[in-house]
Structure formats: structure tokens, C-alpha cells
Amino acid sequence: MSSAKSYFPQLKDITKAKINLNDVILKTPLQKNLNLSEEFDANILLKREDLQVVRSYKLRGAFNKIVQLSKEEFKKGVVCASAGNHAQGVAYSCRKLGIKGKIYMPATTPKQKIRQVEMFGKDNVEVVLIGDTYDAAHSAATEDCQKTGMAFIHPFDDPQIIEGQATVGLEILQDSVEQIDYIFIPVGGGGLAAGIGAYFKQTNPQTKIIGVEPAGAPSMKHSFDAGKVTELENIDKFVDGAAVQRVGEHTFEICQKVIDDLVAVPEGRICTKILELYNRDAIVVEPAGALSIAALDFYREEIKGKNVVCIVSGSNNDITRTEEIKERSLLHEGLKHYFIVRFPQRAGALRTFVDVVLGPTDDVTHFEYSKKTNREKGPAVIGVEVQKKEDYLGLIQRMEENGFIYEYLNEKQDLFQFLI
Incomplete structure (x- = not known):
């Protein structure tokens, strides 16, 4: 096998891979998404690898x-x-x-x-x-x-694996009528980005290749900054299809040559997009599958009026994760807030909180109260969901005006993870 530095996917090998796959994979559709196109004032096309035989490009x-x-x-x-x-x-x-x-x-x-x-x-x-x-x-x-x-069989760092993933790019260019200005590609170990990026740079070099990583596992960006493959010590594994501690040697060298920009998207933002795709378009995606779409917010101005492709990489989402996805989305959007509130141990303290502190559209979604008989005040862990992000300021103001002592948990991750 050639060294990582000397290997670059060739068009003939990608074409050979497509022939190998002809009777095995689905040629997944390249579909215009009306909601996203309207939202971003661009022509947004989704490459639907979530519809692949095994529900992902892998x-x-x-x-x-x-x-x-x-x-x-x-x-x-x-x-x-x-x-x-x-x-x-x-x-x-x-x-x-x-x-x-x-x-x-x-x-x-x-x-x-x-x-x-x-x-x-x-x-x-x-x-x-x-x-x-x-x-x-x-x-x-x-x-x-x-x-x-x-x-x-390596998941990403192998020439023939990379060439197989590159066939996604080949299909996109076969199906696209207009010049593609931007293509957003999820990045985990880097096999998909290396393959598609290499194909586009040889056939459609004017297309900007944007790699998208989860903010909790930006291993490619970390390696780019270091100038060599560098392992992350700790990662957030929520975006399990793209959360790797170390990218590949082959993929790193190729991605350095083909990726025009890298962006890291917060996990909560990804969760918001998962819910939007399901509610607006009836598209079910796993967290890694929503990565490329979640990145559009960071390029809102650049992509106006452009032809943009987002790779929807997979749909293998476990339904048991739905509550966690909703929770992460609400936290990221500033709609859910957790506090430790110290209630005076007197009759009516809780009623005052509900009647006076909570706004008309605020909703208590979590409440755990621990009464200490030998103390004057008892602590409670409270989760409050607000209807609009700006409602949070009113909630804080009313707590302080009514003498409720509180500790805000959202920004204290260690305590948050322990208590919630």
C-alpha cells in the first residue's frame, strides 16, 4: 500500500468503485429541499444517503x-x-x-x-x-x-474505502444540472470528505468543499491546526457517526488538499435540525446525518443565491434517543433552564414561585425538592422551559425581586450532568 502522503484518489479508481457497486447500492436521489431553500435564499439540494440500502453511505x-x-x-x-x-x-x-x-x-x-x-x-x-x-x-x-x-476492514483510513465513498460525489455530478457552488460534507474519520473532495477537485474544482464536524469531537480541525494527525483526549460521543478521537493518516493528507473550510457545529444545533427535518420534511436522520444541514447557519450570507449540496449521510437513529435530542435542542436554543433554588421552609413558598416568579407561558418540566428539617431553607432542582429565548431574563428578574436564592446549572456542566 502506498504511503498516506503519496496516495490521492484517482478518477479511474473511483469509476472502478462505481462499477463494483452498481448492483449493490442504490443510486440515492439528489433532492431540492424547498424549506431549506426558502430559509437560506439558496438552491439547497440534499444527497439522500439516509435512503441507502443499509441507511448510510458506509x-x-x-x-x-x-x-x-x-x-x-x-x-x-x-x-x-x-x-x-x-x-x-x-x-x-x-x-x-x-x-x-x-x-x-x-x-x-x-x-x-x-x-x-x-x-x-x-x-x-x-x-x-x-x-x-x-x-x-x-x-x-x-x-x-x-x-x-x-x-x-478499516472504517475510513483505506484507499479502497475512500474510493467507495467518493462515488457519492460521482453521483452528485451525474445528477446535477447546474454548477454546484458549495458542498457540505460531514467529517468523522474523514473517509467521506476525502473521497468526495478528491473527486470534485479533479472534476469540478470551482466547488467549495466544506467539512463539518461536531463541536464535541473536532478531530480533523485539531489535526489541521497541529499540521499532523493528532488524537483528542476526550470527545462528546453524542454524534456517534462522526465522533472519532483520531482521523486517518490517508484521510488527513487528502482532506488537507481538498477541504476549503472546516466548521464545528454544536451538538444542540444538530439536535434542532434533526427535529426540524422530521417535523417539516418527514426526514429521519441520525445526528451525523444532520451535520451538513446544521452547518448552513454559519454560511448564511455566503450561500445566498448559490447552488448548495448537503450530504445527508445516514438515518440509523435509535428512537430511544428522542428525549435526549429534544433536551439538547431546547438547551442550545436557550429555551430550557435548570436551577438550584433555595426555598424558605414556610407554607406558600412554592406557591409564590409558581404564581409570581413563573411567567404566563413558562413551564416547570423538572422538580426535585429536598426538605432539610434542621435548616431554614430547602434546595430544589428546577427545570423551566420558556416559550421564547428572551423570556429567560424576565424569569431571572422575578426570582431576584422575590428573594429567591438560585444557582444556574446550564453553565456548570459537571454539576449539571450529576444532578439532571
Whole structure:
């Protein structure tokens, strides 16, 4: 394999990947979104990889890699480590090609995702649950490869994986009638951005390539700033499809050449977009799938009147996360606020808070009260949802005017996580 610095995806190899995938993937639609186009005064097109066979683009790279293995490697089978979409892509590929696959997943992986992998792979795939983190599963998978000689299928840092993901870009240019001015691409390990970016730079170099990362895991930006691949110590794993601690060597080198700008989007903003897409367009996306759309706010002025493509990368969202998504959205939009309030231990203190402090449209969504009989004041953890962001100032003013001592929790993350 060529070194990371000397490798750059070639058009002939991307075209070859598309031929490899012709009978395997769906050529997903490139659709104009009327709501987003009106909101941003631009022509916003969505590349709907959420409608792919395994509900994400990951199948493209996985199949393209596996189908090009040698006969000897085919006999031995493949191994991967993943807690999500890559596992499903590998599982589907194994079943389609009739080879054996071993998929290592953290023991903490939700059952829904495990069932999806088993459903796509059927008897061709063995799921091994091990450790509490992706790193533990990855270590076990690579150890297995060393022992058995089975081929390891990397989720992003492999030329044939990158070339498979690049076929998304090939399809976009096949389907677009007008010149594309901007393309927004979610960035995790960098395989999708490297592939699409490399294809566009060789065929449509005037298009601006915008990479989009979650603010809690900006590993590509961190590496760009350092001038080399650099691992993040801690990340927010909420955007699980794009939250990686370390990007790939290949992907980093390619992305340095093809990405025009990188933006990190707050997780709460991503949650707001997930809810908007569902409520306005009946589009179900996972957090990573909403990344590119959530980034449009940061380019509102630049994209006016332009042709813009956003990659909707996947829809494997667990319905049990809905409440967390709503909560993160409300917190980010400034509509939900948590306090520790110290109530005087006298009759009517709570009624005063409800009748006088709360505004007419304010709603108490969380209340935990702990009465200490040997103290004059009892603390309560209170969550209040306001109708408009500016209503928060009135709430604070009324608390202070009525002598309620409070501590604001939203900005104290350690305490917030412990109490809420």
C-alpha cells in the first residue's frame, strides 16, 4: 500500500468503485429541499444517503474494499470493529459476497444496532461484544486479524474505502444540472470528505468543499491546526457517526488538499435540525446525518443565491434517543433552564414561585425538592422551559425581586450532568 502522503484518489479508481457497486447500492436521489431553500435564499439540494440500502453511505466503502480482496483473503474472511454504520455495511457486504465476517462491537452497543448488523449479515456474520468502548473492540479485532490472517476492514483510513465513498460525489455530478457552488460534507474519520473532495477537485474544482464536524469531537480541525494527525483526549460521543478521537493518516493528507473550510457545529444545533427535518420534511436522520444541514447557519450570507449540496449521510437513529435530542435542542436554543433554588421552609413558598416568579407561558418540566428539617431553607432542582429565548431574563428578574436564592446549572456542566 502506498504511503498516506503519496496516495490521492484517482478518477479511474473511483469509476472502478462505481462499477463494483452498481448492483449493490442504490443510486440515492439528489433532492431540492424547498424549506431549506426558502430559509437560506439558496438552491439547497440534499444527497439522500439516509435512503441507502443499509441507511448510510458506509456500504459503498465497505463493499468496494471487500470485493477487491484476493482469493486467499476471501477464503479467510474479514474482521471489522464498529458500533454503527460501518458494521452494517460490512455485514451486508459479507452476505452479498458469501464470505465470513467477524464484527467486534463494544458490549455497551444498543441492542437495536446489534440486531441490525445480525439482520444484514445473517449466517455470514458473527458479532462479538467486547469491552466498554470502541477502542477495546478495535484492539480485539486487530488482535484477531494477527492471529487468523483475516483481512481488517478499516472504517475510513483505506484507499479502497475512500474510493467507495467518493462515488457519492460521482453521483452528485451525474445528477446535477447546474454548477454546484458549495458542498457540505460531514467529517468523522474523514473517509467521506476525502473521497468526495478528491473527486470534485479533479472534476469540478470551482466547488467549495466544506467539512463539518461536531463541536464535541473536532478531530480533523485539531489535526489541521497541529499540521499532523493528532488524537483528542476526550470527545462528546453524542454524534456517534462522526465522533472519532483520531482521523486517518490517508484521510488527513487528502482532506488537507481538498477541504476549503472546516466548521464545528454544536451538538444542540444538530439536535434542532434533526427535529426540524422530521417535523417539516418527514426526514429521519441520525445526528451525523444532520451535520451538513446544521452547518448552513454559519454560511448564511455566503450561500445566498448559490447552488448548495448537503450530504445527508445516514438515518440509523435509535428512537430511544428522542428525549435526549429534544433536551439538547431546547438547551442550545436557550429555551430550557435548570436551577438550584433555595426555598424558605414556610407554607406558600412554592406557591409564590409558581404564581409570581413563573411567567404566563413558562413551564416547570423538572422538580426535585429536598426538605432539610434542621435548616431554614430547602434546595430544589428546577427545570423551566420558556416559550421564547428572551423570556429567560424576565424569569431571572422575578426570582431576584422575590428573594429567591438560585444557582444556574446550564453553565456548570459537571454539576449539571450529576444532578439532571
